Amino acid sequence: MMAVFVALFILCSFTIDGFLSAANMEGLTLAVSTIGIVACTMLFCLASGDFDLSVGSVLACSGVLSALVTVTTGSVVIGALAGVCIGGLVGLFNGIVIAFFRINALITTLATMQIVRGLALLFADGKSIFVPNPRFCALGTGNIAGVPVPVLILVVFFIFFGLLLGRTVFGRNTLAIGGNKEAAHLAGIRVRFYKIMIFSMQGVVAGFAGVILASRMEIGDPKVGVSFELQVISACVLGGVSLTGGVGSMIYVVSGVLIMGTVENAMNLTNVPTFWQYVVRGGILLTAVLFDQFRQNPGALRNVLKSFKRKPQM
Amino acid sequence: MNEPQIEFRHVTKVFPGVRALEDVSFSVARGSIRGLVGENGAGKSTLLKILSGAYQPTEGEIHIGGKRRNYNNTLGAIASGVAVIYQELHLVPDLSVAENLFLGHLPHHSGILKSRELYAKARDLLAQLGEDINPRARVRRLPIAQRQMVEIAKALSRGANTIAFDEPTSSLSGREIQKLFEIIRGLKLQGKAVLYVTHRMEEIFELCDSVTVLRDGRHIETFEDMREVTQDILVNRMVGRNIENIFNYHARERGEAALEVTGIAGKGLSKPATFKVHKGEILGIFGLVGAGRTELLKLIYGAVPPDEGTVRLLGRNIIFRHPRQAIRHGVMLCPEDRKAEGIFPVRSVMENLNISARRKNGFLIYEKWEQYNAEKRVEDFNIRTPSLKQLILNLSGGNQQKVILGRWLSENVKVILLDEPTRGIDIGAKSEIYSIMYRLAKEGIAIVMVSSDLPEALGVCDRLMVMRDGEISGYLERGEFDSQKAMNLALPVQRNEGVA
Ligand SMILES: Nc1ncnc2c1ncn2[C@@H]1O[C@H](COP(=O)(O)OP(=O)(O)OP(=O)(O)O)[C@@H](O)[C@H]1O
Ligand SMILES: [Mg+2]
Numbered sequence: 157m158m159a160v161f162v163a164l165f166i167l168c169s170f171t172i173d174g175f176l177s178a179a180n181m182e183g184l185t186l187a188v189s190t191i192g193i194v195a196c197t198m199l200f201c202l203a204s205g206d207f208d209l210s211v212g213s214v215l216a217c218s219g220v221l222s223a224l225v226t227v228t229t230g231s232v233v234i235g236a237l238a239g240v241c242i243g244g245l246v247g248l249f250n251g252i253v254i255a256f257f258r259i260n261a262l263i264t265t266l267a268t269m270q271i272v273r274g275l276a277l278l279f280a281d282g283k284s285i286f287v288p289n290p291r292f293c294a295l296g297t298g299n300i301a302g303v304p305v306p307v308l309i310l311v312v313f314f315i316f317f318g319l320l321l322g323r324t325v326f327g328r329n330t331l332a333i334g335g336n337k338e339a340a341h342l343a344g345i346r347v348r349f350y351k352i353m354i355f356s357m358q359g360v361v362a363g364f365a366g367v368i369l370a371s372r373m374e375i376g377d378p379k380v381g382v383s384f385e386l387q388v389i390s391a392c393v394l395g396g397v398s399l400t401g402g403v404g405s406m407i408y409v410v411s412g413v414l415i416m417g418t419v420e421n422a423m424n425l426t427n428v429p430t431f432w433q434y435v436v437r438g439g440i441l442l443t444a445v446l447f448d449q450f451r452q453n454p455g456a457l458r459n460v461l462k463s464f465k466r467k468p469q470m
Numbered sequence: 471m472n473e474p475q476i477e478f479r480h481v482t483k484v485f486p487g488v489r490a491l492e493d494v495s496f497s498v499a500r501g502s503i504r505g506l507v508g509e510n511g512a513g514k515s516t517l518l519k520i521l522s523g524a525y526q527p528t529e530g531e532i533h534i535g536g537k538r539r540n541y542n543n544t545l546g547a548i549a550s551g552v553a554v555i556y557q558e559l560h561l562v563p564d565l566s567v568a569e570n571l572f573l574g575h576l577p578h579h580s581g582i583l584k585s586r587e588l589y590a591k592a593r594d595l596l597a598q599l600g601e602d603i604n605p606r607a608r609v610r611r612l613p614i615a616q617r618q619m620v621e622i623a624k625a626l627s628r629g630a631n632t633i634a635f636d637e638p639t640s641s642l643s644g645r646e647i648q649k650l651f652e653i654i655r656g657l658k659l660q661g662k663a664v665l666y667v668t669h670r671m672e673e674i675f676e677l678c679d680s681v682t683v684l685r686d687g688r689h690i691e692t693f694e695d696m697r698e699v700t701q702d703i704l705v706n707r708m709v710g711r712n713i714e715n716i717f718n719y720h721a722r723e724r725g726e727a728a729l730e731v732t733g734i735a736g737k738g739l740s741k742p743a744t745f746k747v748h749k750g751e752i753l754g755i756f757g758l759v760g761a762g763r764t765e766l767l768k769l770i771y772g773a774v775p776p777d778e779g780t781v782r783l784l785g786r787n788i789i790f791r792h793p794r795q796a797i798r799h800g801v802m803l804c805p806e807d808r809k810a811e812g813i814f815p816v817r818s819v820m821e822n823l824n825i826s827a828r829r830k831n832g833f834l835i836y837e838k839w840e841q842y843n844a845e846k847r848v849e850d851f852n853i854r855t856p857s858l859k860q861l862i863l864n865l866s867g868g869n870q871q872k873v874i875l876g877r878w879l880s881e882n883v884k885v886i887l888l889d890e891p892t893r894g895i896d897i898g899a900k901s902e903i904y905s906i907m908y909r910l911a912k913e914g915i916a917i918v919m920v921s922s923d924l925p926e927a928l929g930v931c932d933r934l935m936v937m938r939d940g941e942i943s944g945y946l947e948r949g950e951f952d953s954q955k956a957m958n959l960a961l962p963v964q965r966n967e968g969v970a
Contacts, residue, residue, distance in 0.1 A: 335814035344794035
């Protein structure tokens with residue numbers, strides 16, 4: 157998939173004016189930073205055979221809360237902490253429900269997705285919360301050596317979580333749980349503990365992403381991030397992470413996120429109408445997944461074609 | 471001579487990095503039972519999967535009933551009257567028996583299910599096999615033997631006249647095996663062609679009319695007349711060398727008690743169990759499927775936390791509440807159900823070997839050690855894999871089993887609980903595993919081995935504990951080993967005798 161990204165990138169740089177400009181590159185990377193950050197931990201959820209639909213709501217809720225707390229206390233640090241904490245709490249809650257009560261992750265996070273969205277709207281009383289504090293905005297709008305802070309954070313996250321998944325016991329055990337939960341239990345892996353850790357981590361990171369987003373926008377908006385969870389999962393799957401668990405690596409996520417960002421960016425630069433953008437996005441996701449399937453199993457394509465040609469004898 | 475029902479002509483199958491079958495040709499006559507034998511990874515299951523349409527041959531063709539078949543899916547195979555009963559059964563666990571039987575052609579009236587007809591037909595079909603299974607029961611609830619009967623009934627319901635079995639007896643016990651054999655003989659009398667894969671030589675001689683040997687994906691020899699072969703010849707053709715005595719038992723010194731279990735009770739046991747196993751001892755647990763042997767091991771290991779009871783490990787009292795604790799204390803369990811509880815299918819052989827023996831180098835995994843460890847296990851157990859990176863699901867069944875055994879021996883062990891360790895393993899590898907067990911016992915490790923294979927239990931163990939209906943029914947010392955005694959302890963007691 158990385159090769160697909162590189163090809164796409166080269167294609168865009170030759171065909172689209174201004175694609176390679178510094179300003180556009182900054183825009184492109186900044187645009188994917190939120191999705192990318194959350195995708196890092198979504199990778200762990202997917203690798204362990206679950207998923208988390210509550211991240212979009214957590215994004216909004218933590219943004220609102222951090223804005224609110226910053227405005228009332230005047231302290232940016234406490235505000236940011238509040239945002240991260242609410243994320244962590246939601247994640248912990250998800251993890252406990254899933255691990256101890258054995259409720260399916262889809263249902264659990266579908267429920268918390270709505271609960272947390274409701275909380276965000278309640279906290280904010282349905283309005284966006286403006287934060288007139290320049291220090292609050294530093295996290296989201298600042299630069300270090302010309303690179304926007306959210307992009308730097310994204311890079312650090314990619315590296316950190318990439319190592320965590322691929323090179324540590326925690327990561328390998330996560331993949332093992334996704335591969336076969338029962339075998340993992342018998343092999344001495346504390347499956348419940350891992351589930352709770354993975355969902356808490358996801359919550360904390362989504363909360364953190366919410367704070368960064370609010371700081372970039374300078375407002376805490378309770379309506380932000382609707383269908384964000386699906387974009388994050390799309391990015392992961394686009395890169396080749398398996399939805400059934402057990403298979404995944406950070407390089408997949410990086411390529412998925414970059415492909416997604418490049419396509420969006422190219423569509424904006426070439427003024428593709430918004431309605432068409434949806435069609436293109438969906439189409440690309442499907443193509444990518446099909447492509448990946450046939451690349452792994454070249455015989456499958458031939459079989460599909462064959463079975464179209466000849467009706468089975470029944 | 472009957473005309474051939476199945477004919478393989480120059481069948482070759484290549485997987486990336488592996489030639490699983492190489493120019494295999496032979497045929498099976500109508501109304502006959504053909505045995506198919508070979509080492510782990512010889513290509514037996516691959517051949518059956520080609521027959522069932524799950525795989526396409528890279529080269530060559532298959533003729534069924536005299537006509538060339540070129541189906542590219544299992545549906546086509548079913549339409550040609552071919553059914554394959556796999557090593558791992560393929561039923562939908564949460565559907566009822568009847569629904570499983572007629573899956574794909576459920577009786578219906580313009581799309582609406584005709585339940586009464588469904589269950590009546592299912593009952594008839596099962597009765598034909600002489601099986602007393604409730605057609606409304608969820609398949610998940612059935613013991614493995616009955617699930618297999620459901621698979622066979624399913625094949626018959628589709629009018630199969632070519633039936634292949636892939637190690638069907640690996641999870642059955644004596645009586646169930648006899649029942650299965652009767653059914654297979656019945657199929658033969660009805661003029662069906664049967665292809666029968668097994669690692670148990672005695673079954674070949676008991677059941678089959680002829681036998682074909684595969685080695686390294688090649689057809690080595692077909693014996694049309696069973697009178698021409700002996701077990702030794704067969705084994706020699708399979709492995710390419712002679713194996714003298716597969717058990718090769720030597721008496722060992724019995725040390726102090728290593729594991730003492732007192733009054734352990736919990737799920738699957740009808741009475742609390744008390745027993746001990748000594749250092750350097752191999753204790754066998756024999757019994758019929760469903761006697762509570764697996765459950766007993768799981769309670770000790772903490773996979774299922776016990777309700778009560780104590781465990782003394784080398785003089786210290788501990789109760790394991792989680793497998794992790796057991797592993798830390800040097801108690802290992804090698805589980806029975808390979809697919810559901812053993813392998814991590816989409817992970818590599820190396821990962822599967824190292825999963826519970828992780829070495830860390832600070833924060834990160836110590837890759838070099840893991841590589842070294844995996845290489846050593848692959849060599850020790852003679853695991854056939856093109857590389858350590860190969861996904862374990864692409865290995866043959868027996869080689870997967872060896873990987874799992876290798877995983878548990880990676881640790882610093884004191885007590886090993888083995889649940890059917892040689893299921894699906896070829897005769898050469900079995901004798902290797904026995905000698906590894908002897909070596910470990912000699913080093914002072916206590917071994918508990920559950921086995922449904924009575925000759926194996928009697929051949930390998932120092933002492934035999936027999937279980938029946940969730941409780942321990944008796945012990946036999948090596949000196950008094952006798953298959954009749956063991957069977958008597960294992961078979962259910964006749965209730966009416968008890969009253970009189
Ligand atoms: N899907 C696959 N991809 C790659 N290699 C495979 C695949 N299936 C089987 N193989 C390889 O083909 C060879 C033959 O495997 P097969 O399962 O047919 O052996 P077998 O004779 O049934 O052995 P066993 O007695 O252990 O069940 C093995 O080396 C195996 O690793
Ligand atoms: Mg096999």
